[in-house]
Amino acid sequence: MPLTKENLQSVITIAQTVLGRMPDKSKVTTALIAEKVAMAAALISPEGLDEMDERAATDELVRRFSSWIGQDSTLQNQDGHIAWLDASRQKDWRYWQRYREWSERKMSTAAVDALDRSTNIILSNLEDPKRTGAWDRRGLVVGHVQSGKTGNYTGLVCKAADAGYKIIIVLAGLHNNLRTQTQIRLEEGFLGYETSGIREMGRIIGVGEIDSDAKMQPNCATLRSDNGDFNTKLSNHLAISPEERPWLFVVKKNKTVLERLLKWIKNRVADATDSTGRKFVSNLPLLLIDDEADHASVDTGEQLFDAEGMPDEDHQPKAINSRIRKILHSFAKSAYVGYTATPFANIFIHRRSATLDEGLDIFPSAFITNLAAPSNYIGPARVFGLRSTDGRSGGLPLTGPIDDHVDKSGAGWMPVKHKKEHVPMHDGRDSVPPSLIKAVHAFILACAGRACRGQRGEHSSMLIHVTRYTNVQYEVYQQVQGLIGRMAQRVKRQIDHEELLSDLRELWETDFIRKSIEIQERAPDLMGSSTIATWDEILPEIPNVLNDIDVRMINGTAKDALDYSEQEGVGLKVIAIGGDKLARGLTLEGLCTSYFVRTTKMYDTLMQMGRWFGYRPGYVDLCRLYTTTDLIEWFEHIADASEELREEFDAMAASGGTPRDYGLKVQSHSVLMVTSPLKMRSAKSLQLSFSGQLLETVALHSTPSVLDRNLAATNTLIREMGAPTETSPRRTRNGAPTEWTGSFVWTDVPGEIVADFFSSYSTHPLARKVNSSMLADFIKSMNSEGELTSWTVVLVSGGDGASYTFDNGIRVEHMLKRTADRDKNDHYSIGRLLSPRDEAIDLHEPEWRAALDITLRAWKPDPARQKDGSPPKNPEIPSGVAVRQVRGMGAPGVAKPAPERGLLLLYPLDPAKAEADLFDGWTAPVIAFGASFPSSNSGQKVEYKVDHLIWEQEYGAAD
Template identity: 60%
Template sequence: MSNQSVIKFAQELLVSEDPGTISPAMISAKIDQVLAFQPAWREGFDLDAAIAELVRRFSVWVGTDSTIRNDEGHRPWLEASRKSDWRYWQRYREYLEARMSLAAVDGLDRSTDMILGMLEDPLRDGAWDRRGLVVGHVQSGKTGNYTGLICKAADAGYKIIIVLAGLHNNLRSQTQMRLDEGFLGYETRPIADDIREIGVGLVDRDPSIRPNYVTNRTNNGDFSTARANTLGITPEQRPWLFVVKKNKTVLERLLGWVRHHVADAQDENGRKIVKRLPLLLIDDEADHASVDTGEQIFDEDGNPDPEHQPTAINSLTRKIVHTFSRSAYVGYTATPFANIFIHERGETKEEGPDLFPSAFIVNLAAPSSYVGPAQIFGLRSTAGRTPGLPLYREVDDHMSEDGRNGWMPHTHRNGYAPRSDRETGIPATLEAAIDSFLIACAVRRLRGQGDAHSSMLVHVTRFTSVQKIVHQKVEEYILSLRQRLGRQIGHEDAEARLGQLWLADFVPTSQASAESFGTLAGDAVLPAWPDVLEAIRLIIADIDVRMINGTAKDALDYADQTGPGLKVIAIGGDKLSRGLTLEGLCVSYFLRTSKMYDTLMQMGRWFGYRPGYIDLCRLYTTGELAGWFGHIADAAEELREEFDLMAASGATPREYGLKVQSHPVLLVTSRLKMRSAKSFMLSFSGQVSETITLFTDETVLKRNLDAATDLVRRLGEGEDNPERRRGDGIQRWQGRLWNNVAATDVIAFLNSYRTHPEAYKVNSVLLAEFITKMNLVNELTSWTVAVVGGGRGVSHPLAEGLDVAMLRRSSDGVEGRYSIGRLLSPRDEALDLDKDEWDAAMAITTSGWKPDPARSRSVESPSDPSGPAIRRVRGEGMDGQGGHPERGLLLIYLLDPAEAGRNVPAGLPPVVAFGISFPASESGTKVEYKVNNVAWMQEYGGAD
């Protein structure tokens, strides 16, 4: 505790200093001042660890949040004077300042002010209902954000606060513990006599402001029948907190209690309602279980069927909100796809409106200390993927090549017994992952982080029976190591293996992390190997191997742990896949096979904050899953980029919802959530389609080369090596460009070209059909076509007088395909814009750009217009005037297969790749994408 107190007060002394002048020497001097006031804190104080923590905190910067809102019927109310005596928030802020950088706390203060201000003033009379959605990066601190929102809402006058916290007891219990610390200030126990103050309760101990609680932190602490029968709420000053599971029985109990014990009026239909107490309902993981997956019918005027019966959790959540005449609903999620598919006009008599975020959607930016998908897997670019932190290690020894045999095959069922021919009974990669965890724990101890928790996650199967065997084998492996290293009997092989891992992996990884990701890695220094080995001998006795199967005790002893931190290897499955936080997660071993964007994203427990030990973290997973996480990072980035542009232009949540619903990338979210059994209706308007997954089959490549050659011959002469004025300079392209090309020529090319079945966003036949349908409404009728050369590549004669310099792009190395990062650059996508249009797209890009370190480490604004801005200007014109929705852009490239690298055979013909940039359109034209259930399940695995 003394370390934390010294850091808090030293941080306050440093706030007034110029951030550019803060150095380790200055920090040390401030710490000396604090210790002069409190000499007792010197005992056990770790000066180096405190200096390192403060250096990290003062190097943190926080990105800018982005908001789309609809203020219809809303009255602005939140002013600085209203916050002057907000004690719940003040004590939470002080609690956070001991644990976080002031920049991060200020960022949370700003974002919670913004969210609360878009809700209604709880003191406002009359009926009101505000619904919003907060989108944060995975494991980026959403719980901390809504805890801050709850504190401020209680200060402002919200009286009933309900938090819907996951589907399982362990997540509900963990959320209750977090709110005990951050809002209530004391431990919630079944018997309330023994008040044990914790968290904010130690900052401000005044019992007169202590909020009331209904649910408690125990495994069975959810809202119960016994509690419902004895609980009565009187209109008093202090707010009431309920933390409940998304469970039909629990929510029915809660709804019944609200109607019978809290309701104080009736509406015109005789329905019991609550008028005197305003409600704030926080829906954690709002895309999970809360979305109505039944299909609601609408008549030709767009009016919903009032007798529609929604799915249970959705129905009960809406009924609870609908029972309060003054209510605010805020969903929190990292994967908003399903929420945006909620119909904005969905409504029934009993449930009231559906949970569409009609008032606002907020995209939270992350602090620069956050490590997310873009930091680990990079983002796709024309030069391949941008490099990520060097923490990923490929797992390729868990099953046979056909996926049917081995230790953990794809197709295993409940009751399967994992088999390995190794003495330990587990694959070599899992042994290496466990060894890495031991090294990480040891180094953390030597860096002064021994009192912090450290965790390892093993997520390889959803079946409890299989998890038990994995648990047994991992425990046996740890026991064997404990005996050898602890007793120094037969220890030579184990020590040699650990030493080799240290030299081959940890030393170069820490060095690379510091060189390329200095902001995240800091100046963390690796200790000497003999010290690490000695620390491993000391800590191996503390390693605890656990199964996580849904009870609170499994994962949640952290809260009650004092002294040295827990060192836990958690073996789990679906119970670990949503929301549950494993404190100090260092190593993950992950083999889950689902490819749903939202399901996979939520499983990324390894994203988050790793101060002072990011260089020690490891993610062991398959090459295929690493590729899918790359897709996720790209999809999330595309949606956030579109969101920022719409926020800058004043769009409403409904307009954003319509935009996202046509996004081809969302083919891979849960089909139930997309309310479609057999097919999807897709629009490509305002999108870019580019072939980044290509064939390595010679016959197909020749066919595609013929398709490009035929098109170029038909088009004849064009503009060679075009030049365009851009800003203050001139941009030049190699190749040839044609204007005013008929749509029939582009359609003929697409019908002749064969796209790879794994090119999820590009299907040439579907694109041809879409253009044909758009022609019926006089759109996409006149095309710009360009063959773009690549500079340094070998030339290939595509047609008479047209030698094309082939692009040099390396493949991702997966056998049977040639897969690259990005094909199009924004520079190429703007090729058909004139100077004024380019300037307009640049202005839109700059106005919508928000720095967010979870997406890019750069704080520099863009130098080229973004793809969405280019497509908007092309379709809608400048300031909404003079758009050209008839104008499409087709870009054709030749890739040099000789430069592709591994798994692309030698001697192949040039690989033709294309990109199409579609202008924005208001026509609403869509095409049908058909897929059968069997094919879907084979490709993407089960939904969550």
């Protein structure tokens, strides 16, 4: 007899506790897990487990005990901070203890231990709430999209309350549904009861089931209902005294709500006045948590600064930013912690921005913590893979490209640019395109497949995100609701159902079964012992799934968020149709299928729209993402850019960097689409620096006229450099020789010759980071400072391509092979150009070892940055970040700073080895390059002109 979901969870918890006490976790085998599951089941139910429940419990524990957790890293500024958090302060912390026990019901012990460590680091970077006098700490926590940031700040709230913070404000998005979702999560993890009224407790839930002592139950000034935000009626009757238990406020980022909260603080809580007459709270320490901190919180107005860098105190910040800052400024003791997966807008905040009324802006001056993810997290690297010299590798086969949402004229069902009056029509009919029908079929099959695996009672969701306009969403809602209704009737009445079932069977057998087997082979850590059902097992589930599916518009009301909790144990099966309300923060439980054709290309907006990242225990192989090839390319690009920025972050943390250092690095990063120029307050231009960066051409022209121009630029460079310094260079690496057979090296090449090469070379417009004319300008700018004046240039050989003779008799015996992406037929698109060892070719052995030491000190294993879930090995070669640091900044005892040393790597690619019909008879080399710029403190930048209109046309609207 199947157990209830609650009893099944108890079985898992008991078995995990027993297994967790084993000193040697390597002895926890699948057989031992199954044995302990049976033992726990006997305690819960005399009848034990049925076969499906036993397999589900065992699979869950196998996943928990086989996962590993990455390491966080932190940049911090300790100015004015007094260290305070030690073991003695953590004795008898009851809020945290009950949250820990409750979390262990859903997570592995290792994951909860990691949460404990992570929240300790964050809390320790805040101020001791018992510290006397005035203080202010502002920080930022950066997590991965849909990776568990809410769980992290819930743990932080519990510990902050234990430590003595009295007022805790959580800013939870812009819409009611997200605020309510956050309220419910905090009721489960912190309050321990449902909110039914101010000072009125509803049903005991979550942590309250572990410890419901009335003496420690926090107060809450907001409710889970649709109108449960902080309101006027409540504010008129609410008073707080310092001896009471902590108060929680979960509020929207809404001007009216924040203004109401601010007035209440001034009129009801403030107990002191400063010399200007400003009221403030002197005795109650405040913790303000800003969820999705890059969204709405950032002041997009442009504040002026004088010649000394002092801010204009009369500047008027935007409404929400102003209220957040005024709330913080109303407390003598305050701590601000922003949470986001896309921190770029926050980094662009000027660190000295301040006004009289608002005080300092919310730049995270005290710390930035980069959260790692557990190995069962499925992020961009797992979905889209990472670049390699053989193209992209490691991505799971979950994406399905679509193009029938528009017709050849650019019109059709959902054109890229449409108005709010648009009526979606496919082939002139009021219907959805075939790709959306296929996506709906995939969702039906995913629900049926999960039922066959014992996940019948779990939530399953489908996302349809095709327009930001509510009117157009309603039209899509009507179409999809009609589609589901007709399918259900055909199957129920057994009338005209054969074609539908035939289509479903074909999709299951040709797509799902094949890909499930592939994912089981490539990512066994995500699958456990999950097996793929046969069609005969799937077929009986289809009628139930069709009857259970609820098509829903997500319009920002609280009801959308509440449905999951109301269907707990039964499992909601929902198709969610929405736009901006779905783009930020809102969690779609059990998201299986996504249909996505929004067109923004901004890093932060696009990442936030990626609701399909997260955790898919036991059903990742049933998930599908249907989107355009263009958006797949952009997601691939931001997966690479994200890895690059996190690598930079870890290197800075290892070298003792501060948030300001990271801000300067991100501001000068050459990925131009990181965030809206409004959020950067740089509407007219971007100031870019390439110092400390590697740029490589991975999008190349394929037309002979441009290829000829680039080959001519290379021949001119070779002639001007003269005879090579080395042929087939040899270097010692870890005591062993390494050779670049057939390659040529020139040293001490003047910077102006390299700049001329870039001026003559034509980079492809889709080489987003690499603009040859800007590189030429940057080198000339650095030359004026005495930097980038002496280059090493390498013509790389050693592939398996044909030979080619350049000018001066320079003959490459074997051009290199880089396979083309066959989905890109308008240009030559490759994965990685550089082989990892090449960037250090100009380092001598002591410099190379110094760079490897820096790499090992900075190295933080993070599963979200892996293309598979296996624990990574320690690096055996230096990272590019470390190589550029040693080259430019030097290393004690082995290298002097040499910011004049640039490295240009020329790669002659054999078009015959591209494995694509792109080149129209061109047989000479396709010249690609990598430019490695040493780290520098000169601050030289080049200007990139842009205005809001051009930006929006190129990258799409901001969120």
